[in-house]
Amino acid sequence: MPLAGAPMIVRQIERIRRARRIERLVVATSTDASDDALAEVVRRQGTQVHRGPLDDVLARFVGALDAFGPAEYVVRLTGDCPLADPQVIDATLAHVLDAGVDYGSNTPPHRSFPKGLDVEMMTADALRLAATRAATVEEREHVTWALHQRPDLYRQAFLSQTAEEGDVRWTVDYADDYRFVCAVYDALYPGNPGFASDDVRRLVRSRPDLVTFGGERRV
Numbered sequence: 001m002p003l004a005g006a007p008m009i010v011r012q013i014e015r016i017r018r019a020r021r022i023e024r025l026v027v028a029t030s031t032d033a034s035d036d037a038l039a040e041v042v043r044r045q046g047t048q049v050h051r052g053p054l055d056d057v058l059a060r061f062v063g064a065l066d067a068f069g070p071a072e073y074v075v076r077l078t079g080d081c082p083l084a085d086p087q088v089i090d091a092t093l094a095h096v097l098d099a100g101v102d103y104g105s106n107t108p109p110h111r112s113f114p115k116g117l118d119v120e121m122m123t124a125d126a127l128r129l130a131a132t133r134a135a136t137v138e139e140r141e142h143v144t145w146a147l148h149q150r151p152d153l154y155r156q157a158f159l160s161q162t163a164e165e166g167d168v169r170w171t172v173d174y175a176d177d178y179r180f181v182c183a184v185y186d187a188l189y190p191g192n193p194g195f196a197s198d199d200v201r202r203l204v205r206s207r208p209d210l211v212t213f214g215g216e217r218r219v
Contacts, residue, residue, distance in 0.1 A: 001178060003082055004185040007041050008172065011082050011185065018086035018194060021093040022075060028064045030054040056140045062131045065124055073097075074127050076120040076143060082181055083116050083170045085197045092119040092159045099157035102126040103147040108158030116170030117197065120144050126154055169216040170200070176214025183210060 003011045009027070016025060027042045029035045032054045039049045050067050052060035065074060075093065077084060088106065096104030105120040106113050122130075122144065130139070130146045138145045147154050172178050187203055188195040204210045204219035211219055 003182060004189040008082050008178075008181075009038065009042060009079055010045050011189075012079065012084055013042065013045065013047055014193070015082070015084045015086060016077060016089065019089040019093075020086075021090045024048070024068060024071070026050055026064045026068050027079070028052065028057075028060040030060070058131050058134055058140050058143050061143055062128060065127065069124065071124050074122055074124055076122075078118065078171075080172045081116045081118065081170070082172060083114075083184065083197070083200060085117050087196065088113065088117050089119050093121055095159040096121045096157055099155075101155040101157045103144065103154045104157040104159070105144075105148065106159040106161075108160060110160070111166035112160040112162075112164060114165045114168035114170045114197075116172075118171075122147055122154075130154075167217050168219060170218070174214070176216070180210065180213045180216075180218060183207075183213070 001008050013025065013027075016022065026048045027038070028050050029038050030053065031051045035051070035054075039051060043049055048068060050060065050064035052063040061074065061076070065071060073093075075089075077089070092104070092106045103120070103122040103126055105118065107118050107120070126147060130144075133146060134140055136145075148156065169177065170181070172181055184200055184203060187207075188199055192199065201219050211217075
């Protein structure tokens with residue numbers, strides 16, 4: 001879907017590339033024909049692509065690691081988050097690296113960041129181990145399911161913020177989410193393509209029509 005004159009995934013990639021701690025960026029999509037257009041768009045834009053099983057996303061991630069590694073760590077950012085914040089990405093990765101753990105994120109059991117700013121990081125060894133142990137649909141579909149569900153097997157660390165924004169919705173799953181993000185980009189992107197999360201917060205607070213757009217908390 002278009003966002004400020006380009007496919008939404010392209011806008012998200014623009015934002016992710018501003019993160020200083022990410023060295024390589026790969027779009028891991030499926031081999032299904034329905035993803036042909038996505039693969040072509042991101043390749044034209046200069047991003048590497050790995051294609052794997054439609055229903056086994058964990059295998060896709062391991063395949064991307066095999067194809068574009070070696071790497072010591074793997075970061076997972078889902079493709080429905082066009083308001084991804086490079087500063088939050090860098091802060092999360094720094095926190096996980098400093099903790100020296102197998103897996104970490106900014107989505108601990110008590111979420112404090114808005115939905116749509118999610119960042120997960122794991123060691124490549126932990127990812128491969130999880131793939132060899134995976135025995136359920138959840139583990140195969142949700143990639144990091146076992147990593148965050150099994151603190152007895154994987155050392156974990158989580159980053160939280162002071163503000164309580166865990167029920168703020170900035171991700172794009174539904175039509176109203178897309179319309180909300182379009183409104184944000186239409187207002188901010190032309191004057192400042194690198195707008196930050198605080199710019200989004202200020203905009204939404206200044207626009208009563210956006211505060212609970214689609215019946216969801218947006219700030």
